[in-house]
Amino acid sequence: MRVLVVDDTLLARTMLERTLRKWGYHVDSASNSKDALQLLRKEPIQIVLTDWVMPGGDGPSLCRDIRALNLPSYTYIILVTSLEGTESASEGLEAGADDFIRKPVQLDELHARIRAGERVLALEKALQDRNDDLQNAQNLINRDLQTAAKMQEELLPASSSKYLNVTIDWLFCPSSVVSGDIFNFFRLDETHIGFYSLDVAGHGVSAAMMSFTLFRLLTTEMQRGSPLKRPLTKKPYYQIVPAAKVMAALNSQFQTNTKSWLYFTMAYGMVDTTAKTIELSQAGHPNPIYISQSQPAQFIGTGGFPIGLIEDAEYDTIVMNYLPGDRLVLYSDGITECENMNGEMFGQERLLDYLEDNRARPIKEVSKAFNEQMRIWRGCDSYEDDISMLILEMG
Incomplete structure (x- = not known):
């Protein structure tokens, strides 16, 4: 333990130095504040024992200067004073002192106060070590999250894609590093396109891990146990498994439990490009929006139960004919429940109006402009919930 004695009186300084060395401390000394501060900048000193009254800067001024140094470790300061009264004590504490000792200094009391300072410094060191460990752990978690976010980004389909004469674009804004929203589209065979949008309850790592699992499961590869296609002899x-049966199978497989409470909403469907039909099933996901060439934009769907909440839940299917240029929009509730600075939600009707007003624009422009509109609505670039939108335009 290193102690710095600051006193303009040589005799007092020498007596304190000898006593402290006798107690086993490494001792430095200075006759004024300027020399004391120079030593503190150069050496790792743990305790400062300073006189109150000194020419060229008193004890409280030195306390303030020490605190202003922002040293890497805490310095415990004991003021030695002959002043009486609570006002002087308040002034010293306000300046940054940790303790006082009155003159004439009693050696037993001085030793006890220095030992008390050692205990405080030991606790401070233990706390700093614990904080360093926590920071290192947080840095490791952040690196892992960044890796997971990169992996999740790589799962996203190519934007402005075209499958079997169906043009598809999307918008994705995670609320944190990783997201519980996931969506995809793919060829089921030479004439069918599958698509889905899902939202795992909650945010962060647990929701993202669930979305990873679902992405890997919702594949067209039958050898990997795809719920979307069944092998025949x-x-x-x-x-191709009907949309409602896909939902029922997922609900059976992902029944939640009281330990995790992980469930998800989903809209899944397929486009039959030969029959010019869209088949769609909904599991608690926000009602999709259909924009036909002959009618205003409208909500479609039957609601349904989220997957994983109700055992043996049944799911409905809607089938509709489409014309070239018709659009289908799937989205997560992060859009409709997004609040502005006044606490007002964006809402379904505002989304419906936006899509209706922009029906003539290419879907790539629609998603890009909507992203900017959401930022303006929110008033910042961060969101409370994940935001995702999938737009399909029939050819």
């Missing part, structure tokens, strides 16, 4: 050697 005769041509065409597969069967």
Whole structure:
């Protein structure tokens, strides 16, 4: 333990130095504040024992200067004073002193106060070590989250894609580093396109891990146990599973429990480009919006139960014919429940109006402009919930 004695009186300084060395401390000394501060900048000194009254800067001024140094470790300061009264004590504490000792100095009392300072410094060091450990752990978690975010970003489909004459674009804004929203579109076969949008309850790591699991599961590869296609023993050697049965199978597989309470909402469907039909099933996900060439934009869907909440829940299917240029929009509730600075939600009707007003624009422009509109609405670049939107335009 290193102690710095600051006193303009040589005799007092020498007596304190000898006593402290006798007690086993490494001792430095200075006759004024300027020399004391120079030593503190150069050496790791733990305790400062300073006189109150000194020429060229008193004890409280030295306390303030020490605190202003922002040293890497805490310095415990004991003021030695002959002043009486609570006003002087308040002034010293306000300046940054930790303790006082009155003149004439009693050696037993001085030793006890220095030992008390050592205990405080030990606690301070333990706290700093714990904080360093926590910071290192947080840095490791952040690196892992950044890696997970990069992996999740790589899962996103290509924007402005075109499958079987169906043009698709999307918008994705996670609320944190990783997201519980996930969406995708893919060819089921030579004439069918599958698509989905889902939102895992909650945010952060647990929701993101669930979305990773679902992304890997919702594949067209039958050898990986796809719920979207079943193998057959005769041509065409597969069967595309109806949308409602896909929902029921997922609900059976992902029944939640009281330990995790992880469930998710979802809209899943397929486009039959030969029959010119769209088949759609909904599991608690926000009602999709359909923009036909002949009618205003409208909400469609039957609601349904979120997947994982109700055992043996049944799901409905809607089938509708489409014309070239018709659009289908899936989105998460992070959009409709997004609040502005006044606490007002964006709402379904505002989203419906936006899509109706922009029906003539290319879907890539629609998603890009909507992203900017959401930023303006929110008043900042961060969101309380994940935001995702999937737009399909029929060819």
